[in-house]
Structures are given as structure tokens and as C-alpha cells.
Amino acid sequence: MNVPRINGDRLWADLMAVGKIGASAGSGVTRTALSATDLEVKAWLLAQMGQLGLETRTDAAYNVIGRLPAGQPKRSGAVAVGSHLDTVPQGGRFDGALGVLAGLECLRTIREQSIALPHDLELISFCDEEAAHNTGTVGSRAMLGLLQPGELLKSVGQGRRSFAEALQACGKDAARVGEARRDPADFAAYLELHIEQGRRLESAGVQIGAVTAIVGIFRYLVTVTGEAAHAGTTPMPLRKDALVQAAPLFSLLPDWVQRRNPEAVGTIGRLEVHPGAPNVVPGRCQFVVEIRSPQREDLVALRDQLRAHAAAREGWQVETVLEKAGTPLAGALIEAVAEAAAGERLSCLRMASGAGHDAQSFAAAGVPAGMIFTPCRRGVSHHPDEWIEPEQAAQGCQVLLQVLLQQAE
Numbered sequence: 152m153n154v155p156r157i158n159g160d161r162l163w164a165d166l167m168a169v170g171k172i173g174a175s176a177g178s179g180v181t182r183t184a185l186s187a188t189d190l191e192v193k194a195w196l197l198a199q200m201g202q203l204g205l206e207t208r209t210d211a212a213y214n215v216i217g218r219l220p221a222g223q224p225k226r227s228g229a230v231a232v233g234s235h236l237d238t239v240p241q242g243g244r245f246d247g248a249l250g251v252l253a254g255l256e257c258l259r260t261i262r263e264q265s266i267a268l269p270h271d272l273e274l275i276s277f278c279d280e281e282a283a284h285n286t287g288t289v290g291s292r293a294m295l296g297l298l299q300p301g302e303l304l305k306s307v308g309q310g311r312r313s314f315a316e317a318l319q320a321c322g323k324d325a326a327r328v329g330e331a332r333r334d335p336a337d338f339a340a341y342l343e344l345h346i347e348q349g350r351r352l353e354s355a356g357v358q359i360g361a362v363t364a365i366v367g368i369f370r371y372l373v374t375v376t377g378e379a380a381h382a383g384t385t386p387m388p389l390r391k392d393a394l395v396q397a398a399p400l401f402s403l404l405p406d407w408v409q410r411r412n413p414e415a416v417g418t419i420g421r422l423e424v425h426p427g428a429p430n431v432v433p434g435r436c437q438f439v440v441e442i443r444s445p446q447r448e449d450l451v452a453l454r455d456q457l458r459a460h461a462a463a464r465e466g467w468q469v470e471t472v473l474e475k476a477g478t479p480l481a482g483a484l485i486e487a488v489a490e491a492a493a494g495e496r497l498s499c500l501r502m503a504s505g506a507g508h509d510a511q512s513f514a515a516a517g518v519p520a521g522m523i524f525t526p527c528r529r530g531v532s533h534h535p536d537e538w539i540e541p542e543q544a545a546q547g548c549q550v551l552l553q554v555l556l557q558q559a560e
């Protein structure tokens with residue numbers, strides 16, 4: 152059989168159209184989960200899915216879902232393809248969007264060429280992959296029953312809404328998020344195309360990554376409480392400056408992490424100082440400590456180091472935000488990606504992912520999950536300069552289509 156071809160120009164046009172939603176000059180794309188721009192992109196996707204004749208819906212966690220029903224005879228278990236359309240603040244055009252729009256392009260190709268598959272195909276754009284409310288991969292974890300009790304209600308920082316509050320403000324009933332949950336047996340497989348977000352592929356001159364595993368991520372909300380005071384009249388020895396008390400940790404964390412494992416990383420990417428005025432000694436500061444490693448033992452050891460540091464000091468409080476272990480992806484799908492790349496005469500590297508992805512939720516729930524990476528320029532991601540070439544998007548999408556069709560065999 153001739154291999155059906157995706158339409159790379161159409162995929163690129165979609166990437167550019169979606170890249171305008173939430174874009175601002177010089178500041179990249181901001182579509183943080185459940186913001187106005189996120190709702191706009193959800194509406195855009197629903198319209199595209201509708202035009203394609205998919206059965207569309209949003210679920211209780213505000214995942215956007217389009218279904219292309221199976222032909223006859225039908226097998227149980229849908230094959231799902233997806234990623235996310237939310238972005239980090241001032242992010243790029245491809246992180247997440249590539250996977251959703253490539254999925255859309257695959258479904259269009261399948262429809263146009265009247266290919267009947269023996270299983271339902273679902274295209275899913277997951278809600279809040281990017282941790283706008285600190286935890287991340289919320290939609291996919293809600294779908295796979297992996298949320299912790301009370302997780303969505305947790306404080307995110309002063310003046311920020313919890314996921315539940317933001318969801319409610321979007322007109323969904325936050326008390327019913329549990330209804331997004333599905334039986335993992337509903338899915339025969341999950342596939343996701345994504346930009347690599349690192350530079351291994353580009354440096355090696357390789358066109359496709361077959362993802363073997365996804366890194367583990369632990370996150371903690373740390374609050375340090377001191378005493379606010381007048382910044383002009385309070386002598387230095389009398390201060391209880393919360394930021395000064397917290398500061399040594401900011402450079403200790405990189406040390407701890409590097410000593411533990413060169414593959415581990417640690418970041419403090421969100422910091423708030425209260426009350427936050429130039430003439431007030433900080434009375435309290437709050438920040439999120441994130442650690443990542445493929446090895447669970449590293450995460451546990453670094454967490455314990457953080458807790459010990461906090462316990463030895465007055466006014467420190469450490470709250471768990473997320474503890475997600477690293478997850479291997481399905482061996483058969485790793486091989487399917489490598490074979491599909493070979494079929495397209497594209498070079499391929501088997502590699503682990505240092506970024507988190509919705510695929511991890513499926514793998515953790517026991518659904519066979521596979522991921523395809525495309526290189527991105529200089530490995531830049533979570534940044535306005537994130538970039539891939541149209542040809543790279545098309546190559547990744549074509550490999551996705553092949554792996555998708557292979558699931559019917």
C-alpha cells in the first residue's frame with residue numbers, strides 16, 4: 152500500500168495561525184492555562200475539529216477532545232494522539248502546539264483518504280500541561296486518575312488562582328473534575344509528537360528522536376517567614392528579612408543537584424516577595440523548588456536535603472506540589488517510531504526526555520505511550536525564540552501518521 156502523506160504546508164499554516172493567539176511583539180506567546188488566550192485557542196481547535204467532522208467535546212478538566220469513530224469491525228480501545236496548547240508565560244510557538252496540530256493534520260489526512268481504522272481515534276489537547284497552577288499535566292492526570300486529593304485547590308501564590316478557581320471562572324464546575332477520569336482500558340495507545348526542547352538531535356544532526364523515557368519531576372512550595380519592617384529605619388542587625396534568609400538556598404540547590412547526578416537539574420523559577428515594596432524589608436517570601444532526574448533515588452535524596460535545610464531553620468515551611476516519578480515509554484512504540492523514521496529515510500536517535508509531557512500520565516497509568524521528537528533550533532524552548540523549520544514539523548508529523556496507522560495492523 153502507498154504510504155499516505157500529510158500536508159506539510161497545511162500543518163505549517165496551522166502552527167503559524169495558532170502562534171498568533173496570545174502572541175505579543177518581542178515577548179513570544181502567552182497562553183497560560185485557563186487564561187483568555189487559552190480559551191481562545193481551545194475555541195479555535197474545537198472549530199477545526201468540527202469542520203473535520205469529528206465528534207467534539209470538552210471534558211470536566213477542560214481537555215478538548217475530538218473523536219473519529221472506528222470503521223467496522225471495531226476493536227475496543229481508542230488510539231489517542233495529542234499534546235497541549237497552553238504555554239508558559241512568554242513561551243514559543245511549538246511546545247505542545249506541534250503535537251496537537253500534527254495530530255489534527257494526521258486525522259485530516261486519514262479522513263481525506265477515507266482510511267477506515269479498526270479503532271476510534273481521539274485527538275486530545277490537554278489542559279494545563281505547563282504548570283500555570285504549579286503542578287502541571289493537570290488535564291492528562293485528571294483523565295488517567297492521577298491527581299492527588301485536594302491538589303487542584305492548592306494555593307499557587309499571592310493573588311493567583313488555584314486551578315479549581317480558574318476552572319470555575321471558565322464556567323466549569325470545579326467540584327466535578329473527577330468526571331474527566333476515564334478507564335485506562337479505554338485507550339489502546341497514546342502518541343505524542345513534540346519538539347525536543349534540548350539540542351541533542353541538532354548537535355548529532357539527527358532528524359527524529361524516539362523517546363525512551365520521561366524524566367521524574369518533584370516540586371515544592373517553600374515559604375520563609377520573617378518580619379516586615381521599615382527599610383529605612385530598621386538597623387541591619389535587628390532585621391528578620393525573609394528573602395535574605397532564603398537566599399543561600401538559591402545557590403545551594405544547583406550545588407546539591409550537580410553533586411548528586413550530572414543528569415539531575417534543579418530550578419527556582421517562581422519567587423514572590425511580600426509585601427513587595429522597595430521600602431519594606433521582606434516579611435515573607437515564597438518560591439517553588441523544582442528538581443528533575445531520571446532516577447527516583449535522586450529526587451528523594453534532594454527532597455530530603457531540602458526538607459532538612461528547612462527543618463534546621465525557623466520560619467520555613469515546605470509543601471509538596473508534585474512528586475512524579477520518571478516513566479519509561481512502551482518498547483513496542485519506541486521501535487515503531489524508529490521503524491517509521493527508517494521508512495521515511497530519516498535518521499533516528501533513541502533518547503530520554505528531560506521535559507515533562509502528557510505522555511507520562513498515560514505511561515504511568517499503564518497505557519502504551521510513545522513519543523516522537525523533532526529537533527528545535529539550538530535546543531531553545533520555553534522562550535520566544537523557540538523555532539523549528541517547516542520541513543522538521545512535516546517530517547515529525549509524517550512519522551506520527553505512520554506510527555498511528557501501524558496501530559491498526
Ligand code: GLV
Pocket residue numbers: 280281287505506507508
Ligand atoms: C514542560 O514543558 C515541562 O517540562 O515542564
Ligand code: MN
Pocket residue numbers: 239246281533
Ligand atoms: Mn513546555
Ligand code: MN
Pocket residue numbers: 235246247280345507508
Ligand atoms: Mn510541552
